[in-house]
Amino acid sequence: xxxxxxxxxxxxxxxxxxxxxxxxxxxxxxxxxxxxxxxxxxxxxxxxxxxxxxxxxxxxxxxxxxxxxxxxxxxxxxxxxxxxxxxxxxxxxxxxxxxxxxxxxxxxxxxxxxxxxxxxxx
Amino acid sequence: xxxxxxxxxxxxxxxxxxxxxxxxxxxxxxxxxxxxxxxxxxxxxxxxxxxxxxxxxxxxxxxxxxxxxxxxxxxxxxxxxxxxxxxxxxxxxxxxxxxxxxxxxxxxxx
Numbered sequence: 001x002x003x004x005x006x007x008x009x010x011x012x013x014x015x016x017x018x019x020x021x022x023x024x025x026x027x028x029x030x031x032x033x034x035x036x037x038x039x040x041x042x043x044x045x046x047x048x049x050x051x052x053x054x055x056x057x058x059x060x061x062x063x064x065x066x067x068x069x070x071x072x073x074x075x076x077x078x079x080x081x082x083x084x085x086x087x088x089x090x091x092x093x094x095x096x097x098x099x100x101x102x103x104x105x106x107x108x109x110x111x112x113x114x115x116x117x118x119x120x121x122x
Numbered sequence: 123x124x125x126x127x128x129x130x131x132x133x134x135x136x137x138x139x140x141x142x143x144x145x146x147x148x149x150x151x152x153x154x155x156x157x158x159x160x161x162x163x164x165x166x167x168x169x170x171x172x173x174x175x176x177x178x179x180x181x182x183x184x185x186x187x188x189x190x191x192x193x194x195x196x197x198x199x200x201x202x203x204x205x206x207x208x209x210x211x212x213x214x215x216x217x218x219x220x221x222x223x224x225x226x227x228x229x230x231x232x
Contacts, residue, residue: 035221037168044226045160045168045211050219059219062123095167106156106215108173115167 002026004034004096004113011119012086019082020116022096029077030054033099035109036070036081038092046092050099051079083118091120124148126214128224134202134231142227143194144212150193155214157195159188162209162226171210172197199229207231 007021022034036048049060051070058070064083072079083090094116097109125147134140144157151157153175160168170179172188175195185200195214199206212224 037223044209045162045213045223047213047221047223061220097168105174106158106221107177108158108170108179109160109168109213110170110173110179112167112169 002098002111004098004111006094006096006113006116009117009119011121013122014086014088014120016086016120017082017084018086018118019080020094020096020118021078021080022113023076023078024053024098025077027098030074030102032101034070034072034079035097035099036068037095037097037109039095039115040089040092043092048081048094052102053077053079054102086118086120088120091118093117124216124222126212126222126224128210128212128227130225131228131230134199134206134229136202136204136231138202139198139200140202140229141191141196141198142210142212142229143191143196144214144224145194146214151190151195151214153190155195155216157188157190158213159186159195159197160211160213161206162211168211202231204231 005023033050035050053072069082096113100107127145158173159171162168176188187198209226211226
């Protein structure tokens with residue numbers, strides 16, 4: 001079955017960077033966009049951007065440009081999201097989720113990874 | 123910057139019908155925004171319900187339906203059940219490879 005498995009929880013100090021991984025399985029990795037979405041405690045979902053696993057091309061929400069980087073390793077069907085210069089309000093659960101195929105119109109974000117809790121504290 | 127709007131909270135009686143909406147701070151939502159809807163319970167990842175305005179995701183009961191009502195996307199739950207008490211999020215495709223989530227609606231069934 002299609003599955004996304006994320007790396008474990010992280011605790012970081014302000015100003016540090018965090019890199020979260022998301023391993024995909026059960027489908028052809030290079031045929032679907034992978035997106036990242038975050039959710040701060042008690043808050044709503046926030047779309048961060050996507051990566052095209054085939055080309056490595058990315059598109060980030062305006063808010064995150066300059067301090068988020070999404071990459072992929074096709075050999076291990078894994079994508080990564082790195083966030084730099086962490087602040088306290090970056091503390092959140094970070095989700096990866098599969099988006100539409102590279103050749104289709106926008107469809108559902110399905111499935112979702114289990115989420116990775118990133119805590120930011122000195 | 124365009125904001126996607128949702129009712130912060132809504133209440134429905136068991137067996138009743140409720141319609142949650144998803145709008146824009148400026149302009150109207152149409153099928154071109156490919157609206158999709160997600161259900162989330164505490165501590166869980168979002169669950170896809172509806173995409174492309176009105177297409178139910180796999181395994182979603184037919185009491186959930188999506189549509190465009192006036193200038194907004196809508197999620198209607200017909201015959202609400204206690205298990206439907208959750209947070210509901212819409213997301214719109216804004217073009218240029220950009221998506222934006224609404225703030226979410228907390229649905230209470232009582």
